[in-house]
Amino acid sequence: MSGIVLTPEQERARKRRNVWIALSIVAFVALVFLITVARLHGAALEAPR
Amino acid sequence: MTDLAVEHQTPAASASDYVALLKPRVMSLVVFTGLVGYVAAPGHGDPILGFAAILSIAIAAGASGALNMWFDSDIDAVMARTRGRPIPSGRVAREEALMLGLTLSALSVVTMQLTAGLLAAGLLAFTIFFYAVVYTMLLKRATPQNIVIGGLAGALPPAIAWAAKTGALSVDAGLLVALIFMWTPPHFWALSLLQKDDYAAARVPMLPVTHGAKVTRRHIFVYALLMAPVGVAPYFSGLGGVPYLAVSAIGGLAFVALAARVLLSKAGEGDARENRSARALFVFSIFYLFALFATLLVERSLGL
Numbered sequence: 482m483s484g485i486v487l488t489p490e491q492e493r494a495r496k497r498r499n500v501w502i503a504l505s506i507v508a509f510v511a512l513v514f515l516i517t518v519a520r521l522h523g524a525a526l527e528a529p530r
Numbered sequence: 531m532t533d534l535a536v537e538h539q540t541p542a543a544s545a546s547d548y549v550a551l552l553k554p555r556v557m558s559l560v561v562f563t564g565l566v567g568y569v570a571a572p573g574h575g576d577p578i579l580g581f582a583a584i585l586s587i588a589i590a591a592g593a594s595g596a597l598n599m600w601f602d603s604d605i606d607a608v609m610a611r612t613r614g615r616p617i618p619s620g621r622v623a624r625e626e627a628l629m630l631g632l633t634l635s636a637l638s639v640v641t642m643q644l645t646a647g648l649l650a651a652g653l654l655a656f657t658i659f660f661y662a663v664v665y666t667m668l669l670k671r672a673t674p675q676n677i678v679i680g681g682l683a684g685a686l687p688p689a690i691a692w693a694a695k696t697g698a699l700s701v702d703a704g705l706l707v708a709l710i711f712m713w714t715p716p717h718f719w720a721l722s723l724l725q726k727d728d729y730a731a732a733r734v735p736m737l738p739v740t741h742g743a744k745v746t747r748r749h750i751f752v753y754a755l756l757m758a759p760v761g762v763a764p765y766f767s768g769l770g771g772v773p774y775l776a777v778s779a780i781g782g783l784a785f786v787a788l789a790a791r792v793l794l795s796k797a798g799e800g801d802a803r804e805n806r807s808a809r810a811l812f813v814f815s816i817f818y819l820f821a822l823f824a825t826l827l828v829e830r831s832l833g834l
Contacts, residue, residue, distance in 0.1 A: 494543060501545050509637065512582060516644050519578040 543626075547616040551599055551627050552592030552634075559819075560591040560687045566823040567688025567706055569830045570769060571695040582645040583694035587687050590638035590654050594683070596631035597662035600624050602670070608732040611725065631662070646694035653690045657683050674737040681714030682707075702769040705760070712757035713819055716750045716789060720812040723747070723798030724805055743798030750811070754789035758782030761822060770826055771834045777825045781818045788814050 487495065564587040568580050599606065599617055607618035616622035635658050643651035665680030685707045692703035722729060722736040723746055729736040737746045761782045765775040788811040797808035828834075 497545060498543070498548075501548075509641075512585070512641065513644060515578050516582050516641070519576045519582075520644075523576060523579075 543616065543621045547621045548630065550616050551596040551622065551630060553595030553598075554592075556595060556684075557588050557591045560684070561588045562820070563706070563710060563823055564588075564687040564691040566827045567691035567703065568695050570688075570702070570706075570826050571692040573696055575695045579645050580695065582641060583650065583691055586638045586642040586645060586654060586694075587690055589634050589641070590658050591687070593631045593634035593638060594658050594661040596627045596634065597658075598666045600627040600631060601662070601666050603627075605732045605734060609725070609728040611728065635662075642690075642694065647697060649697060649699070650690055650694035653686060653693055657686045657690065660686075670734060672735070674735050674740045676735070677718045678715050681711050681718075684714060685710035702764065702767055705764050705767055705769065708760050709757070709764075709822070710819065712753060712760050713815065716753045716757065716785075717812065717815040717819075719746050719750050719753075720792065720808045720815065723792075723808040724812070726798050738798050743796070746798060747793050747795070751786075751789045751793040754786045758786050761785075761818075764826070771829050773829060773834065774822070774825045778822050781821055784814065785811075785818050 561584060564584050568575065568584060599615060603615075603617040603624055606612035606615050612618065617624055617627055635655075639651050639655045639658070642654045661680070661683035665676065665683055669676040669680050688706035688710070689699060689703040692706075693699055719737055722738050723743060726736070726738040726743065730739045737749060759782070761778040762775065764770040765772075765778065770778070788807070791807040792811050795807040796804040798805070
């Protein structure tokens with residue numbers, strides 16, 4: 482076998498880190514969506530009718 | 531070719547190690563002063579955009595912390611207060627802190643640009659640059675004025691939040707920056723009197739190391755005298771009300787009195803009992819800044 486061999490504890494830690502990264506990306510996408518909606522809403526309120 | 535199997539011996543980093551890289555305690559102060567800047571700024575402000583702006587400031591502060599820990603890991607390994615941090619203790623690699631810091635820096639500035647436009651995003655990028663490059667890389671190891679000039683990075687969050695809400699800056703925003711800027715030196719010099727030996731061992735040219743405890747005590751007192759009127763100034767610009775005037779005047783007098791006690795003591799000269807005055811000033815300085823900003827927050831929340 483070649484390459485880096487992780488201990489079981491290190492593998493678990495890597496898995497936990499990956500979950501946190503995935504959650505962070507989802508949170509960022511949701512935040513950008515909310516910012517976009519808020520800005521569009523604000524622009525719509527200010528637009529001449 | 532031989533077998534390349536390698537058993538990594540470094541302990542597994544947990545999520546809390548990465549959180550520690552973001553200096554959450556510094557982050558909480560920055561979030562608080564930023565929140566007050568946002569609430570105190572004129573206008574209504576969208577709650578979602580306000581949340582996103584404060585979050586961007588928090589992430590940027592965390593990114594700055596990670597970049598600081600990446601660059602200063604050699605100093606952190608020597609000082610007792612910082613020896614247990616993720617990099618010197620071997621739980622996180624330096625490169626990981628660098629990448630985390632750069633990634634979060636970019637994310638925070640992009641989010642601020644989306645939320646509030648160019649002025650707030652530009653100020654945020656400048657603050658990260660000022661803390662990570664100007665303070666950490668250039669000033670900290672070069673001059674005892676490191677925290678005086680570097681303090682600007684910690685002082686800017688209320689102005690960034692102000693710019694995020696209004697799209698502009700004002701005298702009031704400048705006063706909040708000036709208050710934190712003038713507060714930073716006596717706050718950190720009080721701490722450095724207590725940790726003089728640590729800074730000397732790490733070869734960080736803090737004022738007590740380069741000029742001695744007596745000069746530091748004098749500097750603390752002079753800065754306290756200069757800071758107290760700046761603390762009261764928001765009342766006269768119309769930013770703060772009568773409750774703010776009362777809190778800032780009493781707090782400022784107490785700050786100067788504690789700084790005078792430090793001036794008359796022998797704090798930083800090795801006697802633990804003499805250090806009490808410096809510790810009291812350090813603790814009170816945190817309370818003072820919190821009280822002033824909290825008063826502004828309460829005044830605005832109640833519509834005073």
